[in-house]
Amino acid sequence: MLGERVVGGKKCSEVLGLLSRYLDGDLDADEHRWVVTHVEGCAACASFGSRFAEAIARLREEAAREGLPEGVGARLKARLRSAQSG
């Protein structure tokens, strides 16, 4: 990253590597503190971290909306009926 900084004793690249585990609540207390301290003092990582979290949230929301393509459920049911009766 251009202009990579050390904030809170951690480099931007180190914080980048921890982002997923931060999002999943999977960091130990020290790692969590490094990320929070770094992001409080690094606007670039704060901005990227929030866009990263937002994109993943969008992916989860989209999944909840998605249905089966037309006809797929009916054809599955017909195939199962045929197997059950045969």
Added chain:
Amino acid sequence: MQDHPDAHAEAALIAQARAGDPGAFDALVEAHQRAVFRFARALTHNDALAEDVLQETFLSALEGLGAWRAESSFRTWLLVIARNAALKHRRRDRERPGEQEPDFETLGRDAGWGDVDSPERIAASHEAASAVTRALASLDVEAREVLTLRELEGLSGDETARLLGLSLAAMKSRLHRARLAFVAALRAEQGHHAR
């Protein structure tokens, strides 16, 4: 991902289906068909093949219902069957044989990490929803697979690692790469539509 019955109700449905109640099996199909199809599509990248995998999965489940054990969720059991069926169908992933995986920083730069001049937001719109779908579809099969299991189906880290045959640490690393690749792909989609 919240469209399946609770574990207690599901265990009752499975017991009824094992006893030969077709209505109970229908209810299980109804609860899980979307998840199985989504996962099959993530693996095959093809709706027709995904439909074949969906049908094979539930036919296998119908035949092998007695093999299900309560230590894994019914959905996870179905997803394992679907994965095995999809592996038979799908062309082996030879997209980039021997190529080294990019590191987090390379993936991050593609995703806009360090790009302070483009604080773009993700628009809440129908177009943004399509962009999410296209971005996911543009990823390689390993990324689609791990994102589908974790983000779309809501499997735990342990369940996902077991299903993929990976250590937990390897699954987490793959998930992080996949998320960064997804953010990069979504950014590219949105850049494309902004022009």
